[in-house]
Amino acid sequence: MPAFVDLATLASAILLIGLASTVSLVVLIADWRFAILALVIHYILAAILLGSLVAFPIALARIVSGALAALILYFTARQTQWRDRTAPVFIIGFTFRLFALALVAASIAGIASSMTFLSLAPSTLFGGLFLISIGVLVAILSRDVLRLGVGILIFSSGFCILETGTELSLFLYGLLNIADLLLAVVIAHLSKISRDEEWTDHRSESA
Incomplete structure (x- = not known):
């Protein structure tokens, strides 16, 4: 029994490390291809984490909706991100983003290990809070x-x-x-509008 518990704990730790590392790429790497790839992998790992809470077919729905949302963003990026951009993707440089990421990770790890929230397992609490925090940070x-x-x-x-x-x-x-799919559609639309405006301004300045 102790060996089984240790194995389950190890698997949970590996899952959380993989999930945290994947979404961290969205903060650290500016390339949109890495961002969308990280989004897809994160949905898979998040569904595995959900599999400890619900039946697998229910958790699988998260992968399906996430993959469709990522696909929408991918095709949008293919149409818009090829244009030259002078403005950076982030408002601060890599060093400061890395520091902010480390601060968030340390804070969430401390919260998840020192408090209980509605009887949630520490792994579930850490995974949920870390994703929320990274989403806000991005x-x-x-x-x-x-x-x-x-x-x-x-x-x-x-x-x-x-x-x-x-x-x-x-x-x-x-x-x-369903909301994720609607969000992806709205994001794609806003991204296209933003790129069209930037391209129009760039052509006006060049003329």
Whole structure:
């Protein structure tokens, strides 16, 4: 029995490290391809974490909705991100983003290990809070609409984990998955408008 518990703890730790490392790439790496790839991988890992709370077919719905949302953003990025940009993706440099990320990770680790929230397991609490925090951090630091949208989707994923862990409501769970798709559509539309305006301004300055 102790060996089984240790194995489960190790698997949970590896899952959380993978999840945290994946979403951290969205903060650290400016390339939009890495951001969308990290978003897809994060949905898979988040669904595995949800699998400890709900039946696997229910958790699988999170992967499906997340993959569709990421696909929408991918095709939008293919159409808009190829244009030259003079403005950076983030408002601060890599060093400060790394410091902010380390501060967030240390804070969430301390909170998850020192408090209980509605009887949530520490792994669930850490996973949900970390995704929410990273989503907020990306939204604060981003200059790019598409990157801002990725942050919002990560925030939504963290909220979904906490909501599912505290009170499983299939209706609300379904609404969250649908909301992700609607958010992706809105983000894609806003990103296209933003890029068109930038391109128009650039051509006007060049003329």
